[in-house]
Amino acid sequence: MKPPLEGELVRLRAPEPEDEPYYYQWINDPEVTYNLLARYPFTHAQELEFIAKPSSYGYVNLTIVTLGDALPIGNATLRNANPENRPADLGIMIGDRAYWDxxxxxxxxxxxxxxxxxxxxxxxIELDVFADNARAIKVYERLRFVHEGRKREAHYRRGEYVDVVTMGLLAGELR
Ligand SMILES: CC(C)(COP(=O)(O)OP(=O)(O)OC[C@H]1O[C@@H](n2cnc3c(N)ncnc32)[C@H](O)[C@@H]1OP(=O)(O)O)[C@@H](O)C(=O)NCCC(=O)NCCS
Structure with missing residues (x-):
């Protein structure tokens, strides 16, 4: 049976201090952060702190590496899980633009x-995505995430407001 954190192209693993230069590059790349909540520059120290925090039920933090050569290309998180309703908020970034599309x-x-x-x-599992992030929405729809709501002009980005769409996926719906 395939290990639970292994896909067809990538493997997800705990972030390591050696990943820090990659994280620093990704999260300070304006083309990457255009579609993220990240607004201010990040320091190396902030990235090391982000990497050091261990995963647990309410906070799962993973580096995405290529399956072939184990190159770090991004980060994925599941946060705010609770045992009563069993939801989690998902965040994803393929920070290395050479691996987009x-x-x-x-x-x-x-x-x-x-x-x-x-x-x-x-x-x-739920997530928020900017309404004009067509690339991400295509991915989420492909996996069967459902459009659940739209917060009008909820995010101010580089001179204009953008709507924020909430999408959700229930157990058994993943494709
Ligand atoms: C969004 C993101 C995770 C998608 O990852 P990815 O590896 O680029 O996605 P994939 O290659 O699996 O799929 C992207 C699809 O969108 C399509 N696409 C790209 N630009 C598009 C556009 N402007 N309109 C519609 N579709 C588009 C691609 O052709 C591809 O579809 P295909 O597989 O049918 O050809 C990644 O690009 C990323 O991290 N971007 C920056 C941060 C970000 O947006 N994070 C998500 C925040 S909610």
Missing amino acids: RGYGTDAMRTICRFGFEVMNLHR
């Missing part, structure tokens, strides 16, 4: 959702 994001998303349902026993 090559299926890595879809594979990483599928892998972390599978982990959430099969290993953590989540009932529901």
Whole structure:
């Protein structure tokens, strides 16, 4: 049986201090952060702190690496799980732009959702995405995330407001 954090193109693993230069590069890349909540520059110390925090039920933090050569290309998180309703908030970033549009994001998303349902026993995974992030929305729809709501002009980004769409996926719906 395939290990729970392994996909077809990527593997997810705990972040290590050696990943820090990659994280620093990704989270300070304006083309990457255009589609993230991140607004201010990040320091090396902040990244090391982010990497050092260990995963637990309410906070799962994973580096996405390529399956072939184990190159770090991004990060995925599941946060705020609770045992009563069993939801979690998902965040994903393929920070290395050379890997966009090559299926890595879809594979990483599928892998972390599978982990959430099969290993953590989540009932529901949700995320927020900017309404104009067509690339991400395509990935989420492909995995069967459902559009659940739209917060109008909820995020101010580089001179204008953008709507924020909430999408959700229930256990058993992942494709
Ligand atoms: C969003 C993200 C995770 C997607 O990962 P990815 O590896 O690029 O995604 P995939 O290659 O699996 O799929 C992207 C799909 O969108 C398509 N696409 C790209 N740009 C598009 C656009 N402007 N409109 C519609 N579809 C688009 C691609 O062609 C591809 O579809 P295909 O597989 O049918 O050809 C990644 O690009 C990323 O991290 N971006 C920066 C941060 C971000 O947006 N994070 C998500 C915040 S909610």
